[in-house]
Amino acid sequence: MLLLMPFILVIIQCELSTGNKIKTDIDPSKTIIWGPGLRSEEVVMRARYIFLQLYDTDGKNITESPGDGIVMTQIQGETEEGNPCHLWKQVFDCKDGSFIIRYKIYRTCYNLNIILRIKGKDVPGTPLTFKGPLYEEECDCPNPSITNWLNNYECPENYEQIQRDLAPFESVDFDEMRNAIIQRFDRPNSVSICHYIIKDNKVYRRCYGQHVDFKIFVDEIFLSLARKVILPNVELFFNLGDWPLVSNSVPIHPIFSWCGSNDTMDIVLPTYDITVASLENMGRVMLDMLSVQGSTNIPWQNKKEKLFWRGRDSQRERLDLIDIAREHPDLFNASITNFFFFKDEIDKYGPRQNHVSFFTFFEYKYQLNIDGTVAAYRFPFLLAGDSLVFKQDSKYYEYFYKDLRPYEHYVPVKRDLSDLVEKILWAKKHDQEAYKISRTGRQYARKNLLPQNIICYHVVLLQEWRKRLKNRVNILPNMEEVPQPEHACKCESGVNQENYIKSKDEL
Numbered sequence: 001m002l003l004l005m006p007f008i009l010v011i012i013q014c015e016l017s018t019g020n021k022i023k024t025d026i027d028p029s030k031t032i033i034w035g036p037g038l039r040s041e042e043v044v045m046r047a048r049y050i051f052l053q054l055y056d057t058d059g060k061n062i063t064e065s066p067g068d069g070i071v072m073t074q075i076q077g078e079t080e081e082g083n084p085c086h087l088w089k090q091v092f093d094c095k096d097g098s099f100i101i102r103y104k105i106y107r108t109c110y111n112l113n114i115i116l117r118i119k120g121k122d123v124p125g126t127p128l129t130f131k132g133p134l135y136e137e138e139c140d141c142p143n144p145s146i147t148n149w150l151n152n153y154e155c156p157e158n159y160e161q162i163q164r165d166l167a168p169f170e171s172v173d174f175d176e177m178r179n180a181i182i183q184r185f186d187r188p189n190s191v192s193i194c195h196y197i198i199k200d201n202k203v204y205r206r207c208y209g210q211h212v213d214f215k216i217f218v219d220e221i222f223l224s225l226a227r228k229v230i231l232p233n234v235e236l237f238f239n240l241g242d243w244p245l246v247s248n249s250v251p252i253h254p255i256f257s258w259c260g261s262n263d264t265m266d267i268v269l270p271t272y273d274i275t276v277a278s279l280e281n282m283g284r285v286m287l288d289m290l291s292v293q294g295s296t297n298i299p300w301q302n303k304k305e306k307l308f309w310r311g312r313d314s315q316r317e318r319l320d321l322i323d324i325a326r327e328h329p330d331l332f333n334a335s336i337t338n339f340f341f342f343k344d345e346i347d348k349y350g351p352r353q354n355h356v357s358f359f360t361f362f363e364y365k366y367q368l369n370i371d372g373t374v375a376a377y378r379f380p381f382l383l384a385g386d387s388l389v390f391k392q393d394s395k396y397y398e399y400f401y402k403d404l405r406p407y408e409h410y411v412p413v414k415r416d417l418s419d420l421v422e423k424i425l426w427a428k429k430h431d432q433e434a435y436k437i438s439r440t441g442r443q444y445a446r447k448n449l450l451p452q453n454i455i456c457y458h459v460v461l462l463q464e465w466r467k468r469l470k471n472r473v474n475i476l477p478n479m480e481e482v483p484q485p486e487h488a489c490k491c492e493s494g495v496n497q498e499n500y501i502k503s504k505d506e507l
Contacts, residue, residue: 026066028118030055033125036452037101040112040130042152044228045451046137047282049102049290052116052123062097064299070119075103077112077134080490085109088282092294096386096439100294104282108489109134133492137279140227140484141491142201146463149229155456161399162461165267166468169254173470174235181237181253182208185245192240193255194218197475198462199233201226203482204475207240214240217272219482221458224279227484229459232466233473239266242374244396259374262395269461270399270454273377278451287358289450292384293442296362300386300435306331307390307424308364310356312338313349314372317392320417321370322349331424333364362387365434366424369410370417371396383409384445388427388438390420399457400448409441 036043037050052071054062071093077085085105092100101116110132116123135141143149178195185193185208192209196218203222207215218238225231239245239257244264246255257266269275274289281288309325311318313336325332335353339346346352358378361367362385369379369389375396382389389410406412411427411434413420427434447453 025057026054026062026070026119027057027059028121029124030057030059031118031123033116033123036153037103037114038125038128039152040128040134041132043452044135044137044139045455046280047102047104047290047451049100049451050114050116051446052099052101054097054099054118064097065093065095066097071099072115072117072120073101074115075112077105077109077130077132079107080110080133085112090282090294092290093297094293094386095297095299100290102282102290105134105136107136108132108139133490135489137224137283138227138485138487139489139491140487141489142227143229146229146232146459150456150459150463153452153456153459155460158460158464159399159457161268161402162457162464164402165260165265166464168252168265169267169468171470172254172468175471177251177253178235180251181255184253185237185239185255191245193245194238194240195235195476195479196222196238197233197235197473197479198222198226198231199473199475201230204479205482206476206479209240212240214272217276220279221275223482223484225455225458225462228455231459232463234462234466235469235471235473236465242372244268244374258377258398260397260399261374262397267461267465268397268399270457271377274380274449275454275458278454281451287381289380289384289445292359292381293386293446295359296386298363300365300438303365303387304333304363305366305428306333306364307366307368307420308332308361309334309368309370310337310353310361311370311372311376312336312340313342313345314340315370316342317370317415317417318372319345319349321368321420324417324420328421331421334368361385366390366427368392368413368420375401380445380449383441384449386438386442388434389441390423392417403448404444407437409437409444411437 031054033050033052035050037048040048054066073091075087075089079085086107087103087105089103112130112134114128116126185191188210192211194205194207194215197204237255239255242259244257244259244261244266246253246265248263252265255266256269258271260266260268277285277288281290321334325334336349337353337355339352365387367382367387367389369376369382370392371394375398390413391410392413393415411423413423
């Protein structure tokens with residue numbers, strides 16, 4: 001971790017996983033860069049990021065770490081008063097010829113200059129200069145045009161999963177169904193939900209149930225979005241539990257959830273795990289979709305040819321996995337880290353093992369995504385790593401699962417894991433195919449599961465949801481406002497946002 005003071009040139013010493021220099025010649029003029037960090041004035045995140053891919057003199061992309069001292073970066077800027085910007089920067093060598101450069105600003109920054117050099121030569125398209133202002137994550141300066149905002153973030157017009165989830169709800173009148181939803185799902189001992197209203201870009205809620213602490217995750221994403229863009233006025237109910245709530249039987253009520261299933265009709269959003277990781281990268285979380293790519297430092301050929309897994313005892317199949325692993329110690333390193341559901345079987349499947357850093361998972365070639373109570377929320381992070389993912393067949397899914405294809409992004413295994421050993425042996429015998437699948441899985445994660453994508457998905461869903469609401473959105477009695485965190489920030493949008501909100505057509 002490096003605190004970068006402006007006007008100081010910092011050389012990034014790239015870690016080399018094998019200890020050897022790359023054998024092919026790098027051509028700095030062929031380097032390509034991409035990512036939301038190329039639009040830093042329009043895209044506000046806690047950490048802005050840029051990807052960099054190296055190419056050789058034949059125009060082929062480099063697929064291994066280039067060695068020490070190849071990549072050099074410099075980031076500098078100034079505050080409104082002309083003082084150096086307070087910046088924190090990281091550069092990740094992803095060990096596949098690509099790098100991630102990300103940085104966090106603590107206060108609004110102007111005249112930001114980013115220099116990227118390969119072997120002492122400027123990367124094409126750089127230096128990058130942003131006049132500013134560049135707002136920090138906490139800055140409450142929303143873009144008054146959601147259309148412009150979506151274009152700036154390069155969000156798609158819609159998502160297939162959103163279309164599927166909203167298909168049953170062509171027209172929603174909460175004035176008619178609101179009380180029925182509350183009566184149906186206000187079951188304090190088994191269900192916890194929050195009733196949310198976003199009105200004039202402020203967030204209000206009322207929660208029902210005994211265990212509503214997870215409302216902080218919903219609060220956080222809604223407040224973050226409201227600081228970035230003027231959101232549509234919407235009303236919705238959010239399920240704070242893991243299990244989806246809406247059965248296929250009528251009446252079908254609209255409930256937003258983090259997990260879906262083949263026999264439920266919930267409207268699925270990115271899980272709290274990946275959402276918080278997206279909002280807090282370079283913040284209060286250690287694991288996020290960028291760090292997991294930059295902290296796996298063992299090349300494919302040097303990884304252990306075993307399947308690695310750690311987790312709690314939240315499904316019988318996880319205990320079955322321990323039986324299989326003990327029968328095939330040459331193929332597995334698998335252990336239970338906590339016993340809760342099957343405490344009476346701890347003598348057989350224990351003792352429990354200590355938790356290990358998620359980054360150490362990728363010392364092994366093979367990973368297993370196996371259900372917990374519902375879908376295992378670590379799946380995006382496994383895909384972003386550089387190992388081959390085996391995925392258990394499941395009725396549960398996250399919002400992106402239906403985009404994935406077996407043997408292209410992952411290797412499927414049966415629900416009861418009866419073919420898991422067979423699939424691992426297949427991977428060992430088809431090492432290049434296994435490697436290719438692992439690479440395609442990571443490429444999917446880079447294209448679809450990064451902070452920019454998570455933010456886009458939420459806003460597109462809220463926009464599509466607003467189109468279906470018949471009733472006028474009003475703040476209801478007994479709802480509390482969720483306040484924005486206190487933070488001093490000078491907005492320079494040139495638009496009177498308060499008047500803009502008041503002039504908007506409600507419907």
